[in-house]
Amino acid sequence: MKSFGAKVVLDGVDLDIPRGDSTVIIGGSGSGKSVLLKHMVGLIAPDAGRVMVDGTELSTLDNRELTRFRSRFGMAFQEGALFDSMTVAQNIEFPLVRLDIGSAAERRERVQECLQMVRLEGAEAKLPSQLSGGMRRRVGFARAIAHRPDVLLFDEPTTGLDPVTKDVIDELIVELKERLGATIVTITHDMESVFRIGDWIGMLYEGKIISWGSPSDFRGTTDPRVGAFLGRKTVAPHASVPSAARTDTA
Amino acid sequence: MAFVPFEGFFREIGRFSQIFWRTLAWTPRRPWDLRELFRQMVRVGVDSLPVVLLTALFTGMVMALQTFTVLSRFGAERYVGSLVSLSMVRELSAVLSGLVIAGRVGSAMGAELGTMRVTEQIDALQVMATDPVHYLVVPRVWALTAMMPLLVLIADGLGIYGGYLVAVVLMGANPVSHMENTFQFMDLNDLSSGLIKAAVFGMLIALIGCQQGLSTRGGAEGVGRSTTRSVVVASVAILISDFFLTKLLF
Known part of the structure; x- marks a missing residue:
């Protein structure tokens, strides 16, 4: 459970994130999706309940252990969250420098590779303030994958982007999963993306995961709350899945 | 209710104690970011420098003007030099510079870190295995703790010069006896205690500015609130701690 003041945001979330797959959490604005995502990397601690990653309960780690533990994660934030005072290249290089990965030359090469992946070659020397919202988000994306983490968390990666960039990001997520074998959790309310990138889909509603399954399960769901979100009404059973990461806040 | x-x-x-201890704990840990x-x-x-110098110069001038007028009533105007120098060195340089720096630097720290908080840059740092206190607070706190005594030392000199200008040039006091009197009653303890105060004020301003920034909530309005609070809390802290430091040091 997690509440801010009197407002209860998460209440009895029970969720297993399968390792090596791409999971998408959907839900309306203000349903607590971002809060849920931040629990997974220990940015927010639950008021009650546990967050387990690979058998480690995050609340048992002290500050230093948690900091080290997070090197396994890469996270792209809603508006990019780029460091204003650094260039694009310095932003992408940041996790490599902090985690002491590679020589200077190798890091430069990695930055180029990441920029290519998000189709932003030539933007190295620009400052975040010189980029459009979509470009900032793509740089944030490049920064999240730079140190090749096992777990990638994406906070609304395509919301508000043009259709072409949206396709690029969606393709990138699928490619990352295949190439890096990373466990990916994306939160979004963009239904087109959901079916393109998700192996598993969960719906967060009033602080709980009310529906979980594969995209085909989801297309045929009977739950009117999911139906309303999908914009239609159909029928199908739920599925259960094996677990690597477990988020269980009660 | 009281x-x-x-x-x-x-x-x-x-909150202040918490960030103080965290800053001390993170200071010796690598990597050290000397740049x-x-x-x-x-x-x-x-x-x-410019704003501190201007403050000190005019404070010294006003002090001389006021004390000259009052002391001349009972023929003691030859003590203007020592009155100005002792007030500046023991008290006024440090406190007034502290208040000006709280307005200039403390507010900037509150606003900068506050903006980083609401744009998720602080979260991004944490996900990239970087503790915000280590990366942002430690260099700011030590920079201001080291620079404040230097600023105050220069302010001492300029305040005394301001007093000289008014007493000698404006009021026609004898320059030689004025200078003699300026340093006649001053000892090293007067100077060092002022500089110790300056270092403490510098640390207070930086810690409070950073703490207010890091605990910012709620968008642009929140950043505004943190900025104001950085200045108000730091100014009050300077005035309160000044009393106790004076009691302790003299």
Whole structure:
């Protein structure tokens, strides 16, 4: 459970994130999706309940252990969250420098590779303030994958982007999963993306995961709350899945 | 109900102690970012020089003007030099520079870190295995703690010069006896205690500015609130701690 003041945001979330797959959490604005995502990397601690990653309960780690533990994660934030005072290249290089990965030359090469992946070659020397919202988000994306983490968390990666960039990001997520074998959790309310990138889909509603399954399960769901979100009404059973990461806040 | 105003006071003290200990704990840990430390020293020290100097010069001038008028009533105007120099060195340089720096540097720290908080840059740092206290607070706190005594030392000199200008040039006092009197009653303890105060004020301003910034909530309005609070809390802290430091040091 997690509440801010009197407002209860998460209440009895029970969720297993399968390792090596791409999971998408959907839900309306203000349903607590971002809060849920931040629990997974220990940015927010639950008021009650546990967050387990690979058998480690995050609340048992002290500050230093948690900091080290997070090197396994890469996270792209809603508006990019780029460091204003650094260039694009310095932003992408940041996790490599902090985690002491590679020589200077190798890091430069990695930055180029990441920029290519998000189709932003030539933007190295620009400052975040010189980029459009979509470009900032793509740089944030490049920064999240730079140190090749096992777990990638994406906070609304395509919301508000043009259709072409949206396709690029969606393709990138699928490619990352295949190439890096990373466990990916994306939160979004963009239904087109959901079916393109998700192996598993969960719906967060009033602080709980009310529906979980594969995209085909989801297309045929009977739950009117999911139906309303999908914009239609159909029928199908739920599925259960094996677990690597477990988020269980009660 | 009478307790309510104190609740905020104690909460501030609690938050302050927390960031103080975390800063001390992170200071010896690698990697040390000396470049960032020097960058901050230039930003908070060198760039603050004009405003601090102007404050000190005019304070010295006003002191001389006031004391000359009053002391001449009982023929003691030859003591203007020592009155100005002792007031500046023991008290006024440090406190007035502290208040000006709280307005200039403390507010900037509150606004900068506050903006980083609401745009998720602080979260991004944490996900990239970087503790915000280590990366942002440590260099700012030590930069200001080191630069404040230097600023105050220069302010001492300029305040005394301001007093000289008014007493000798404007009021026609004898320059030789004025200068003699300026240093006649001053000892090293007067100077060093002022500089110790300056270092403490510098540390207070930086810690409070950073703490207010990091605990910012709620968008642009929140950043505005943190900026204001950085200045108000730091100014009050300077005035309160000044009393205790004076009691302790003299």
